[in-house]
Amino acid sequence: MNKPKGTMDQLPREVIKWRHVEEKFREICHRYGFDEIRTPTFEFTSLFKRGVGETTDIVQKEMFTVISDANLRKYHEGKFDLDKRGFTLKPEGTAPVVRSFVENKLYADAQPTKLFYITPCFRNENPQAGRLREFHQVGIETLSAMNPATDAEIIALAKNYFEELGLRDLTIKINSVGCKSCRPVYHEKLKTFLEPRLDQLCETCQGRFHTNPLRILDCKVPTCQAAVKDAPRLIDHLCEDCQTHFSGLKDALDAFGIPFVVDSRIVRGLDYYTKTAFEIISENIGAQATVCGGGRYDGLVEEVGGPETPGVGFGLGIERLILTLEAEGVAFPDPEPTQVFIVVLGEAAKLTGLGILKALRDAGIKSDFDHLERSLKAQMRYADKLSAAYTLILGEEELKSREVTVKHMASSTQESVKIDEIPDYILAHLGGRR
Ligand SMILES: [Zn+2]
Ligand SMILES: [Zn+2]
Known part of the structure; x- marks a missing residue:
């Protein structure tokens, strides 16, 4: 279609x-x-x-x-x-x-x-x-x-x-x-001027001569432009x-x-x-x-x-x-990148990840997760494609300790952060960049 x-x-x-x-x-x-x-x-x-x-x-x-x-x-x-x-x-x-x-x-x-x-x-x-x-x-x-x-x-x-x-x-x-x-007085003056030049006008303007002669003045056809070159001007009348x-x-x-x-x-x-x-x-x-x-x-x-x-x-x-x-090469705003991408390993981690996702979004942070159930490596590659500022990595270990590895993608540094504190941590680190 x-x-x-x-x-x-x-x-x-x-x-x-x-x-x-x-x-x-x-x-x-x-x-x-x-x-x-x-x-x-x-x-x-x-x-x-x-x-x-x-x-x-x-x-x-x-x-x-x-x-x-x-x-x-x-x-x-x-x-x-x-x-x-x-x-x-x-x-x-x-x-x-x-x-x-x-x-x-x-x-x-x-x-x-x-x-x-x-x-x-x-x-x-x-x-x-x-x-x-x-x-x-x-x-x-x-x-x-x-x-x-x-x-x-x-x-x-x-x-x-x-x-x-x-x-x-x-x-x-x-x-x-x-x-x-x-304007009607001027129309008559314009028509008197154009009458002997009617055959130089394009077909559209020949019609306009009777209905809307003023429009002949802004016709882009060269013969029409030549025909009206010395026409009386409305601003003079x-x-x-x-x-x-x-x-x-x-x-x-x-x-x-x-x-x-x-x-x-x-x-x-x-x-x-x-x-x-x-x-x-x-x-x-x-x-x-x-x-x-x-x-x-x-x-x-x-x-x-x-x-x-x-x-x-x-x-x-x-x-x-x-x-x-x-x-003119004028700059338009860039699309706003995803700020946090949540990488999850396994079903339990996914469900915990969804809870974190909700908390992040409630805090106004643009964030997403792996919808396609990819491997760890593929999820990291996807986070790169999104230009995510931070990646959270959530596996068995993290579920047990209730602490998540937060990876700062630009500097490749990472830190362990308590699950409940993640939105505040991200907000504090995004600082003026949001
Ligand atoms: Zn007037
Ligand atoms: Zn014309």
Whole structure:
């Protein structure tokens, strides 16, 4: 049996890295005053259609919609409305958080609401492109605050996180994608500019011309990049409100001591972004890697049925982050070695050994014994493989005297210790190394 295409097993040596980046994220979020939220793995399909946007690649071709066997039969009989009652595995983290904010009336609490999440996400991507169908995201959202300093705080948190993980040479790119009053005006200007160049655009962008022309600006196809080279820039056509917000963001980033560049090509893929859009790029590994993207989404809460509420956040893929950290040669924590291995000779010694094992584990000491009933020599070899700091050797003699030989593996010295005193002896000797 094989795993499905586009999924991944996280083997123990990989999980150490995952836990490291997740725990660091939790710790940073805590420092910045964000609380963890967990939402279901699947939601009603309509949430993503409304909250991600009908014109996005995600909604148009990447969602996994799930249906129970019973409803599948009804669906084939034409008695189940998949659009209304179908579920979709979450393709991103923000819409579910916003749905939960509305459904649980978190807006009635003291505001803002500052939340973070760590979640698997699912998209029907082409695995040949190195993209997974089940991938993992961490992200944060601040709801109810219009303040540009709130946007700057989000960027500051992301930068702080990457730096504490050990990433260097980060570039922060910011832009404003306007709002529902200035963006449509700009759309018309952009379309007027692009119309005579339509035949230079890739097939996807020819579709975007009608649905989401802003996205043509960040298309990676070279002919598209050439076509938009001299396109009018949205930041030159912002309304007064968006302009004020953008300069407020720049002031707040300066105040946080965060260098940035303005890049009018940063538009983000999702329909609900307004005003601030940003990306953080790691420049150190030759190829530029976008490690994080986010922005403001002032219309989203209303879109999913809540009161008019501004929001800003970011999300980032854990897989890509770990690849970037590995490419930069960042050190991950070592696995914690077994501290004590109990070598036993004979059935009576084994049972006494199990009692000692329990006492050691109760004292918080990582310890184990021979599960395979090997010879003395083979048990010692196995203890070596585990890099156990101490080995206890337990035979007939030791049972009689109630004293055990404790071998310190690094120095090959050994000592006799009373059975009852073993946990204390080990704790005292492990000292600061635990
Ligand atoms: Zn505006
Ligand atoms: Zn294109």
